[in-house]
Amino acid sequence: MRIVRYAVGGERHYGEFTADDTGIARFEGDPFTGLSPTGRIDDVGDVTVLPPLGSPRIFGFAYNYASHVEETDRKVPEVPVCFMKPSTAVIGPDEAIIYPADGELVHFEGELVVIIGKEARRVKSSEAHEYILGYTCGNDVSDRIVQRKESAFGTLLIGKGQDTFAPLGPVISTGLDPSGLALTTRVNGAVTQSASTADLLLAVPDLVSYLSRYLTLLPGDVIMTGTPAGVGPIRPGDEVEVEIEGIGVLRNPVVAESL
Numbered sequence: 001m002r003i004v005r006y007a008v009g010g011e012r013h014y015g016e017f018t019a020d021d022t023g024i025a026r027f028e029g030d031p032f033t034g035l036s037p038t039g040r041i042d043d044v045g046d047v048t049v050l051p052p053l054g055s056p057r058i059f060g061f062a063y064n065y066a067s068h069v070e071e072t073d074r075k076v077p078e079v080p081v082c083f084m085k086p087s088t089a090v091i092g093p094d095e096a097i098i099y100p101a102d103g104e105l106v107h108f109e110g111e112l113v114v115i116i117g118k119e120a121r122r123v124k125s126s127e128a129h130e131y132i133l134g135y136t137c138g139n140d141v142s143d144r145i146v147q148r149k150e151s152a153f154g155t156l157l158i159g160k161g162q163d164t165f166a167p168l169g170p171v172i173s174t175g176l177d178p179s180g181l182a183l184t185t186r187v188n189g190a191v192t193q194s195a196s197t198a199d200l201l202l203a204v205p206d207l208v209s210y211l212s213r214y215l216t217l218l219p220g221d222v223i224m225t226g227t228p229a230g231v232g233p234i235r236p237g238d239e240v241e242v243e244i245e246g247i248g249v250l251r252n253p254v255v256a257e258s259l
Contacts (some may be wrong), residue, residue: 002248003031003134003172005054005092006047015042017171031133031172032117032219051092052136052172053115056222058085059211060140060160064201064226071229080202080210083156085140085224089166096255097141098164099236103257105144108234109227110185110193110242113138114204115172120217128205131217134174137242137250138224139185141165141234167240168222173247178204182245183228187238195228202226 002017004024014035015024024042027035062081063069069076091097099106117133140160147159178197185193202210207223234240236256243249 001134001172001174003035003052003174004170005050005052006042007050008042008047012050013042017044049093049170051090051168052170053090053168053220053222055087056090056115056220057087057218058089058166058222058224059083060085060224061202061207061226064207065195065199065228066201067195067199067229068227068231069201071231076201080207082211083160085161085166088163089161091164091167091252093167093169093250093252095167095252096164097139097167097234097240097252098162098257099234099254100143100162101257101259103143103145106234107142107144107231108185108187108192108240108242109140109142109231110183111138111140111224111227112178112181112183112197112204112244113168114178114208114223114225116208116217116219116221116223118219120208120212123209123212123217125203125205125209128208131208131212132204133219134172135176135178135244135247136168136172137170137244137247138222139167139240139242139250139252140224140227141167166224167242167250167252169250170248176246181247184243185230186241186243187232187234189239192232193228193230195230197225199228200225
């Protein structure tokens with residue numbers, strides 16, 4: 001399924017794109033408690049596609065591709081490097097990434113994103129798929145100047161967690177095998193990242209298992225799995241696209257902050 005969350009007529013719904021992508025079959029309910037067809041089709045031109053989740057907890061993994069570790073001139077971490085982004089960082093397709101007024105060096109990071117479907121605690125890697133609802137595209141936008149200053153003292157929040165720094169979408173794709181998906185990031189149409197999720201140092205099942213060993217994962221939690229080599233700067237006026245095989249394209253413009 002390609003589950004999409006959208007707004008039409010002042011109301012929010014979940015649905016599924018029709019085969020020709022011109023309509024959305026509307027559902028009742030949500031993906032976590034159950035979806036039921038209503039028989040109604042909404043025209044794509046009449047809807048606004050929203051982030052696939054309303055206010056998720058966002059877990060991120062840094063340095064999870066060897067190619068990215070190499071380009072940052074670091075060693076492969078001895079333990080997974082985790083961080084969180086606030087739910088207020090989330091935006092959806094075609095929403096603007098706000099470039100901070102005091103920003104100096106802001107980077108894009110295209111990533112495969114895991115969406116947890118049911119409560120998970122102490123899950124084995126071999127059983128992780130049972131707790132995953134599906135996958136979407138993500139962009140771990142990062143203010144590098146702030147990030148580096150925070151990291152020097154063992155923290156990581158403002159550099160990763162500012163409003164609009166977590167674009168997600170366009171759909172939740174279910175039934176995917178996450179072990180070898182093509183990931184491409186483009187800035188203004190030029191390819192900047194081209195990789196496969198086969199190159200993840202910790203594969204998706206291992207990420208779910210690791211987090212659930214120490215904390216309870218909840219339905220609707222989001223796990224950003226890491227970014228490959230090729231990260232780089234964005235500026236107001238740019239457009240960033242993250243495309244992942246089997247999911248689609250997450251597209252966001254970059255706009256200067258207005259004070």
